Amino acid sequence: MAVTVGKVFLAQPCTSASFIANGKHVHRSSFGFAANPGAAPLRHSWTVVRAQERPTWLPGLDPPPYLNGTLAGDYGFDPLGLGEDPESLKWFVQAELVHCRFAMAGVAGILFTDLLRVTGISNLPVWYEAGAVKFGFASTKTLFIVQMILMGFVETKRYMDIVNPGSQAKEGAFLGIEAAFEGLEPGYPGGPILNPLGLAKDIKNAHDWKLKEIKNGRLAMIAMLGIFVQASVTHAGPIDNLVEHLSNPWHKTIVQTLANSSS
Template sequence: MSVSVGRSLACSCSSSSFVNYNSTNKRAFGTSGRCYRSSRFLKTAIKAQQRPTWLPGLDPPPYLDGTLVGDFGFDPLGLGEDPKSLKWYVQAELVHSRFAMAGVAGILFTDLLRVTGISDLPVWYEAGATKFSFASTRTLFIVQLLLMGFAETKRYMDFTNPGSQAKEGSFFGLEAALEGLEPGYPGGPLLNPLGLAKDIKNAHEWKLKEIKNGRLAMVAMLGIIVQANVTHVGPIDNLVKHLSNPWHQTIIQTLSGSGS
């Protein structure tokens, strides 16, 4: 980058003018001010290059200025141009990331128990049709609907009015146990038992790790769904099959139909 910078400056001004710019005589550049503009452009270019983006050399959109956690300038559809929509999308991505991380962990763990014979569990995409003896499907659905609806309503209310759900009497007297830190980041001994990132406003590293792992989990969840649709087995079954013959049991053979 230094070489290209030197060439761009040399095209618009002489070396002596470049030296004089660092002194008090700024008129040495001439009346056109080309070197001054080049210097400002250079500072902007260096600042842009120092910020990592999802595609090297990409010029991020102006509304993604790097202040958001995990902002790498990725918005090809321009969904975040509206500030209100961007704020909502940030929270939506965070929630989907957490669901994806929990889902991937649950699928892999239960699939491992099933494949090893430790527990007689259904494959993950058939778990929803399983009949349980302790409650009917309708009862489980209603209970889940009420619990999830309550939690999501509280989350939305805290999003629209930050801090409102931490007020005394807003959660049956359990506000202190939850200790909402900021929208999207509840805490307290119930939701943050390890006491991580207590200073949530300065916990940029923890937030970045979470969103990165969450995005990876969403991609992994998409992969698990696709492989289940193609192979009709769980992810651990696919892994065992691949390890049994790594050179011939691959995604290429599977998609082409020669690996079956």
């Protein structure tokens, strides 16, 4: 019987087979039912004999129709139905990409600087206090204004490319250096600056690269959540937490840490 939930049906030819049973010539179809011995064997009739499972976040789940598997990392997860509107879904896809990339950069930056701090290679503050550090080359207000201008410019260009795909790759759209960025499609810029290794030049057929990025990005967002919780509970960086855990793995775990923090 073909299963309908979360599956894509594939039609295959139904073949037949013959064998000797109890001294009689018995003809069976591919389903195992005995056919009429006097009838000619049917060897090329088509029927639905199996279904190919589509990976979903919950096994056996029937994914919503608007999540048809074409998006990178689409496992049918939308319990609140937020993506029913195609325009909203387009924005959510771009928002997830941006959050994934910031999370990957954040996790890498926190771990790297924390490692330098713990090993004594550099006198850096713990990551959650880095924002309060005063820099000698510029005031906090100046740095904030510069960041707002730069980030505002980049985000505006990204927004314009989403609204009108390809518009930011036209000549004169980016100070005459459009070719250095060479937008591939909304959310996936390229060129020698943002794609120096030349990966996924054919972005339309780069599903594997997109899937790898979105999976690593989602993992990074979970990691960032864990780092936030660790900092709130232990008031220490992730490398400090790791070193403490390794010093006594059976007694210094998340269970004991949360139990001690609540007492």
